[in-house]
Amino acid sequence: MSPDFDAVDIIRTKRDRGTLSGEQIDWTIDAYTRGTIADEQMSALNMAILLNGMSRPEISRWTTAMISSGERMDFPSLGKATVDKHSTGGVGDKITLPLAPLVAVYGVAVPQLSGRGLGHTGGTLDKLESIPGWQASLSNEQMMSQLSDVGAVICAAGSGLAPADKKLYALRDVTGTVESIPLIASSIMSKKIAEGTGSLVLDVKVGSGAFMKDEESARELAETMVALGQDAGVKTVALMTNMETPLGLTAGNAIEVEESVQVLAGEGPEDVVELTVRLAEEMLAAAGVPDADPAAALKDGRAMDVWRRMIAAQGGDPDAQLPVARESETIYAPADGVLVGLDALSVGVAAWRLGAGRARKEDQVQAGAGVRMHAKPGAVVRSGEPLMTMLTDDASRFDRAREALADAVVIAAEGARPAQRLIIDRIA
Amino acid sequence: MSPDFDAVDIIRTKRDRGTLSGEQIDWTIDAYTRGTIADEQMSALNMAILLNGMSRPEISRWTTAMISSGERMDFPSLGKATVDKHSTGGVGDKITLPLAPLVAVYGVAVPQLSGRGLGHTGGTLDKLESIPGWQASLSNEQMMSQLSDVGAVICAAGSGLAPADKKLYALRDVTGTVESIPLIASSIMSKKIAEGTGSLVLDVKVGSGAFMKDEESARELAETMVALGQDAGVKTVALMTNMETPLGLTAGNAIEVEESVQVLAGEGPEDVVELTVRLAEEMLAAAGVPDADPAAALKDGRAMDVWRRMIAAQGGDPDAQLPVARESETIYAPADGVLVGLDALSVGVAAWRLGAGRARKEDQVQAGAGVRMHAKPGAVVRSGEPLMTMLTDDASRFDRAREALADAVVIAAEGARPAQRLIIDRIA
Numbered sequence: 001m002s003p004d005f006d007a008v009d010i011i012r013t014k015r016d017r018g019t020l021s022g023e024q025i026d027w028t029i030d031a032y033t034r035g036t037i038a039d040e041q042m043s044a045l046n047m048a049i050l051l052n053g054m055s056r057p058e059i060s061r062w063t064t065a066m067i068s069s070g071e072r073m074d075f076p077s078l079g080k081a082t083v084d085k086h087s088t089g090g091v092g093d094k095i096t097l098p099l100a101p102l103v104a105v106y107g108v109a110v111p112q113l114s115g116r117g118l119g120h121t122g123g124t125l126d127k128l129e130s131i132p133g134w135q136a137s138l139s140n141e142q143m144m145s146q147l148s149d150v151g152a153v154i155c156a157a158g159s160g161l162a163p164a165d166k167k168l169y170a171l172r173d174v175t176g177t178v179e180s181i182p183l184i185a186s187s188i189m190s191k192k193i194a195e196g197t198g199s200l201v202l203d204v205k206v207g208s209g210a211f212m213k214d215e216e217s218a219r220e221l222a223e224t225m226v227a228l229g230q231d232a233g234v235k236t237v238a239l240m241t242n243m244e245t246p247l248g249l250t251a252g253n254a255i256e257v258e259e260s261v262q263v264l265a266g267e268g269p270e271d272v273v274e275l276t277v278r279l280a281e282e283m284l285a286a287a288g289v290p291d292a293d294p295a296a297a298l299k300d301g302r303a304m305d306v307w308r309r310m311i312a313a314q315g316g317d318p319d320a321q322l323p324v325a326r327e328s329e330t331i332y333a334p335a336d337g338v339l340v341g342l343d344a345l346s347v348g349v350a351a352w353r354l355g356a357g358r359a360r361k362e363d364q365v366q367a368g369a370g371v372r373m374h375a376k377p378g379a380v381v382r383s384g385e386p387l388m389t390m391l392t393d394d395a396s397r398f399d400r401a402r403e404a405l406a407d408a409v410v411i412a413a414e415g416a417r418p419a420q421r422l423i424i425d426r427i428a
Numbered sequence: 429m430s431p432d433f434d435a436v437d438i439i440r441t442k443r444d445r446g447t448l449s450g451e452q453i454d455w456t457i458d459a460y461t462r463g464t465i466a467d468e469q470m471s472a473l474n475m476a477i478l479l480n481g482m483s484r485p486e487i488s489r490w491t492t493a494m495i496s497s498g499e500r501m502d503f504p505s506l507g508k509a510t511v512d513k514h515s516t517g518g519v520g521d522k523i524t525l526p527l528a529p530l531v532a533v534y535g536v537a538v539p540q541l542s543g544r545g546l547g548h549t550g551g552t553l554d555k556l557e558s559i560p561g562w563q564a565s566l567s568n569e570q571m572m573s574q575l576s577d578v579g580a581v582i583c584a585a586g587s588g589l590a591p592a593d594k595k596l597y598a599l600r601d602v603t604g605t606v607e608s609i610p611l612i613a614s615s616i617m618s619k620k621i622a623e624g625t626g627s628l629v630l631d632v633k634v635g636s637g638a639f640m641k642d643e644e645s646a647r648e649l650a651e652t653m654v655a656l657g658q659d660a661g662v663k664t665v666a667l668m669t670n671m672e673t674p675l676g677l678t679a680g681n682a683i684e685v686e687e688s689v690q691v692l693a694g695e696g697p698e699d700v701v702e703l704t705v706r707l708a709e710e711m712l713a714a715a716g717v718p719d720a721d722p723a724a725a726l727k728d729g730r731a732m733d734v735w736r737r738m739i740a741a742q743g744g745d746p747d748a749q750l751p752v753a754r755e756s757e758t759i760y761a762p763a764d765g766v767l768v769g770l771d772a773l774s775v776g777v778a779a780w781r782l783g784a785g786r787a788r789k790e791d792q793v794q795a796g797a798g799v800r801m802h803a804k805p806g807a808v809v810r811s812g813e814p815l816m817t818m819l820t821d822d823a824s825r826f827d828r829a830r831e832a833l834a835d836a837v838v839i840a841a842e843g844a845r846p847a848q849r850l851i852i853d854r855i856a
Contacts, residue, residue, distance in 0.1 A: 011604030015478065039468035044603040047475035050443065175472040176439030 007031070007041045014048040022061045029065035033164045042168070043175040050180035059182045059224060060231045066190035067232075069164035073111070073140070073196040078147055080109040081287040084197040085279055086188060088221070089121035091209035091348035092246035096124045096154060097260035098268075098276045098298070099283075101306035104151030105297045108287040111147055113157035113195055117357050117365070120209070120348030122251065125156055126356075130254035130323055130367035134316030150309045162190040181217065185224040192234070199235035199286035201279055202226070206424060207244035209344025215240070215424065222427045235286050240424040241275060245342045245377050248272040252356040252370015252391065254322040264307050266299040269376070271422055273298065278423060325354075325368030325391035329398050331405060333381040340377055340418040341410030347371050347388075349404040354392040366393050371401075377418035381411060435459070435469045442476040450489045457493035461592045470596070471603040478608035487610045487652060488659045494618035495660075497592035501539070501568070501624040506575055508537040509715040512625040513707055514616060516649070517549035519637035519776035520674035524552045524582060525688035526696075526704045526726070527711075529734035532579030533725045536715040539575055541585035541623055545785045545793070548637070548776030550679065553584055554784075558682035558751055558795035562744030578737045590618040609645065613652040620662070627663035627714035629707055630654070634852060635672035637772025643668070643852065650855045663714050668852040669703060673770045673805050676700040679779040680798015680819065682750040692735050694727040697804070699850055701726065706851060753782075753796035753819035757826050759833060761809040768805055768846040769838030775799050775816075777832040782820040794821050799829075805846035809839060 005027045013020060020028070028045070031037040054062065075082040083103065087093055100110045114136075117123030125136045136156040138146070146153045159166065165187050172178045192200055204222040205212065212218035222238035229236025248269040250259045262268035263276060273295075280294035297303045308318040333339075351357060355366035372389045375381055387409060390401050433455045441448060448456070456473070459465040482490065503510040511531065515521055528538045542564075545551030553564045564584040566574070574581045587594065593615050600606045620628055632650040633640065640646035650666035657664025676697040678687045690696035691704060701723075708722035725731045736746040761767075779785060783794035800817045803809055815837060818829050 008602060008604050011475075015475065015604055038602070039466075040471040040599060041603050043468040043472040044475040044605055047439075047443065047472040048479070048604075051476070051479045171468060174436060174466070175469050176436045176443055176476075177472055 007037045011041060011045045011048060014045055014052060017052050019055055020058055025058065025061045026065045029062065029069060029164050033069045033167065039171055043171055043177060046172055046175065046177035046180070046183065049182060050177050054182040056224070056227060059186055060228055062182070063186040063190045063193070063228050064232070066162045066164045066168070066186060067194045070162045070194060071160040072194050073161070075109065075111065075196045075198070078109055078144065080107065082109040082111060082197045083199045083201065083283045083287040084111060084192060084195060085201045085203065085283060086192055087203040088188070088205050088211050090205040090243040090247060091121065091344040091351070092248045092251040092256065093122065093205070094127060094248065094256040094260045095203070095272065095276055095279060097127065097257065098263040098303065098307070099279055100152040100154055101264065101310050102276060102280045102294050102297055102303040103283045104306045105302045106284055106289045106292050107151065108284065108289060109147045110152040110283075111143065111195060111197060112152070112154040113161070113191070114154055115157070119359070120345060120352045120357060122253070122256065122351070122357060124154060126365050127253045127256045128154060128316070130257055131311060131316040131318070132320040134311060135314050138314065146310075146313045150306065150313050152306055152310045154310070155314070157191060161194045165190050181221050181224060184211070185221055185228060189225050189228040189232070193229070193232045197234060199283070200229055201282045201286060202236065202238035203279060204238050204240050205243035206240055207242055207344060209246065209348050210243035219425070219427070226427050237282050237286060238427040239279065239282065240427065242420070242422050242424060243344050246344050246347045246373065247275065249373045249376065250370060251347050251351040252368070253365060254324070254367045255370050255372055255391065258322055261307070263298065264304040271376070274422055323367035325366065326393045327391070327395040327398070329390045330386045331388045331390070331402070333383055333385045333387050333411065335383050335411050336414070337381065337411040338414055338416045338418070339375050339379045339381050339409065340412045340416050342373065342377050343408040346404050346408030347373070350390065350401040350408075353401045353404055354390055354397050355394060368393060377420060380414060435465045439469060439473045439476060442473055442480060445480050447483055448486055453486065453489045454493045457490065457497055457592050461497045461595065467599055471599055471605065474600055474603065474605035474608070474611065477610060478605050482610040484652070484655060487614055488656055490610070491614040491618045491621065491656050492660070494590045494592045494596075494614060495622045498590050498622060499588040500622050501589070503537065503539065503624045503626070506537055506572065508535065510537045510539060510624075510626045511629065511711045511715040512539060512620060512623060513629045513631060513711060514620055515631040516616070516633050516639055518633040518671040518675060519549065519772040519779070520676045520679040520684065521550065521633070522555060522676065522684040522688045523631070523700065523704055523707060525555065525685065526691040526731065526735070527707055528580040528582055529692065529738050530704065530708050530722050530725055530731040531711050532734045533730045534712055534717045534720050535579065536712065536717060537575045538580040539571065539623060539625060540580070540582040541589070541619070542582055543585070547787070548773060548780045548785060550681070550684065550779070550785060552582060554793050555681045555684045556582060556744070558685055559739060559744040559746070560748040562739060563742050566742065574738070574741045578734065578741050580734055580738045582738070583742070585619060589622045593618050609649050609652060612639070613649055613656060617653050617656040617660070621657070621660045625662060627711070628657055629710045629714060630664065630666035631707060632666050632668050633671035634668055635670055635772060637674065637776050638671035647853070647855070654855050665710050665714060666855040667707065667710065668855065670848070670850050670852060671772050674772050674775045674801065675703065677801045677804065678798060679775050680784040680796070681793060682752070682795045683798045683800055683819065686750055689735070691726065692732040699804070702850055751795035753794070754821045755819070755823040755826075757818045758814045759816045759818070759830070761811055761813045761815050761839065763811050763839050765809065765839040765841055766844045766846070767803050767807045767809050767837065768840045768844050770801065770805050771836040774832050774836030775801070778818065778829040781829045781832055782818055782825050783822060796821060805848060808842060
């Protein structure tokens with residue numbers, strides 16, 4: 001395809017703060033996918049990119065080259081508008097579960113290719129797999145047929161989409177080169193653009209439980225991804241949302257499904273409902289349905305209907321009893337006052353240690369494990385009241401989970417109010 | 429040995445400008461040598477080190493850890509003072525050839541473990557291999573016996589010395605991470621310290637034909653290496669010397685041996701004699717022979733005697749006719765004036781392209797190839813006088829060599845004087 005370049009020259013260029021040409025980038029991604037550039041060369045290049053950055057045109061070309069490394073889905077053949085949501089990951093972030101069926105209520109196709117969790121952030125597929133019988137893997141044909149019939153699908157991404165990204169992500173994971181905004185943005189957007197969705201709403205999390213700890217880097221990531229989407233002709237909007245504290249009152253797998261079903265039943269925690277409705281409005285507006293009232297579709301059972309059909313279409317029983325953890329242990333409020341802080345990272349790490357998450361891709365997760373919260377920031381609490389319940393099948397895990405939660409809770413004098421702003425900004 | 433660390437944590441620490449602990453460094457080098465740290469992890473770490481640097485204590489520990497990865501030579505058992513010289517590499521740098529026998533004249537053991545050339549800088553072993561019969565590889569026993577009998581040995585380093593450095597250098601070569609002062613300094617010094625020499629004189633080249641193009645970086649490299657030597661109890665001195673122009677009047681293999689023999693016969697180009705004598709004085713002072721007069725030992729044949737025995741001990745015939753290139757082509761002065769510039773890098777690249785050097789480790793070199801210079805900076809030249817003769821066995825190589833020499837020569841109006849300072853500084 002492109003002329004032959006030398007991997008060492010390309011590494012040196014980026015190392016010395018130069019700019020890679022479009023042809024150099026195309027060659028790099030293609031050669032790495034084919035194995036001509038060795039892992040040790042790509043990891044040196046990744047570290048140089050992480051430390052020296054990439055320009056917007058470089059990131060855009062890098063993304064396009066990753067898309068070209070694989071197949072593209074053909075959603076236009078559905079004859080429906082398609083819209084997709086991507087979250088950069090947080091604690092208790094079960095929003096995809098109520099959101100996909102909610103948006104599909106309005107005749108829009110919602111193809112949510114999702115992942116599994118790694119570390120303290122949960123994975124959408126892990127949560128859904130706690131539903132007896134539910135299958136994450138679908139063929140392209142099954143996916144298209146479900147999108148046509150039900151309108152919403154949440155499933156594992158096939159291996160044909162952006163294979164360069166898969167190889168590159170696995171490499172970055174073991175070489176300390178994950179935390180690069182250009183590499184994160186191109187990784188996310190290459191997969192989303194290759195899916196062929198017509199529009200995309202990004203939920204860029206900010207705070208202790210998120211990948212981006214501060215607003216500045218979250219904004220840079222959001223702006224970069226929105227620009228990449230627009231460059232590729234995908235209508236893209238990003239919300240920057242708070243991840244200092246977990247979303248909702250559950251962090252785990254089955255317990256997050258349970259909470260999602262509450263939201264679909266017109267109930268559930270306020271913050272989960274608010275973010276679900278807001279993201280649904282953004283997705284529907286992007287898909288050309290500007291006057292929908294998704295809050296009503298949660299209240300009147302239309303979203304629940306799509307949910308039940310979506311779960312059943314993938315072999316799941318929407319009425320089945322969800323797995324329950326064998327062991328539980330409750331943590332109580334140490335003082336009277338107002339709960340002003342409940343740290344997302346601490347809760348995420350505790351849920352992970354209880355068995356809800358995995359340290360390695362090969363690990364199994366426990367369906368019932370996690371942390372159930374009894375109060376959210378802003379609540380008045382009394383000494384001795386239950387604050388959180390830890391859930392696991394293996395009681396030996398409580399000690400390490402309790403350690404993670406040691407500094408998670410901040411109680412202030414009554415009258416104090418926590419800094420709370422769920423939606424921080426909108427970038428389009 | 430050391431506790432178990434995580435490679436990704438270590439990479440992240442260096443990436444984020446942190447300092448590695450001694451135990452982390454020991455573990456890193458040991459784990460890389462054993463294959464527990466993968467090449468792609470080490471190359472990411474190398475790039476982070478190249479871009480973010482290492483502190484002096486980190487470099488020192490890194491060096492010690494590389495020494496510990498292999499065996500150490502046992503020169504103290506010789507019962508003689510040992511002293512070694514290392515040059516960072518340049519064009520026409522044949523100094524080791526006359527220097528080792530010259531120093532041995534004074535009863536000091538000179539164990540010169542040397543390398544082959546790569547790119548435009550020549551290799552001492554390549555030059556000596558143009559002598560019929562001469563063998564670069566010696567067993568440790570042969571080496572010790574020759575040091576005891578003859579006093580000087582120039583041979584290939586065994587694979588047992590600092591194997592971590594060998595593995596690391598090969599990795600750096602293909603990952604754009606060669607040009608890091610901490611990594612260069614620790615690579616050189618780990619081998620030299622593992623040799624177990626009692627003292628060491630470094631010749632740090634500065635200029636177009638050298639690895640370090642400017643005085644500032646050369647000084648940093650020299651100071652780093654001197655500090656590493658002193659940390660390890662090896663008396664270490666560095667000279668910073670000029671490499672804007674080639675040393676002597678030859679750049680190649682056999683033609684550099686020929687020039688070295690001239691120096692050993694009390695003749696030869698002034699700069700080669702000056703640097704040989706000055707380095708010999710430094711080495712002898714370091715080895716506890718402060719009042720020697722090495723210039724005299726060149727004049728009166730004592731150095732030549734040791735040379736002949738040294739070559740013969742390794743199977744070489746000191747009286748043999750050296751190989752001569754089959755083809756030659758001369759370049760003439762384009763104008764009258766003073767030769768003020770004769771660029772070392774250009775001459776080095778031309779000699780390499782003529783066949784004197786190699787692009788890859790596996791390549792063979794031509795014994796007779798190279799560039800013979802007929803004038804040095806400072807000389808008055810007349811238009812049409814011969815300036816250089818290109819030598820090769822393969823006439824098709826002349827074009828590319830001539831290209832390399834196109835801008836090598838600068839002739840100024842008569843009366844001009846070139847900036848010439850062979851010894852730039854001494855660092856101890």
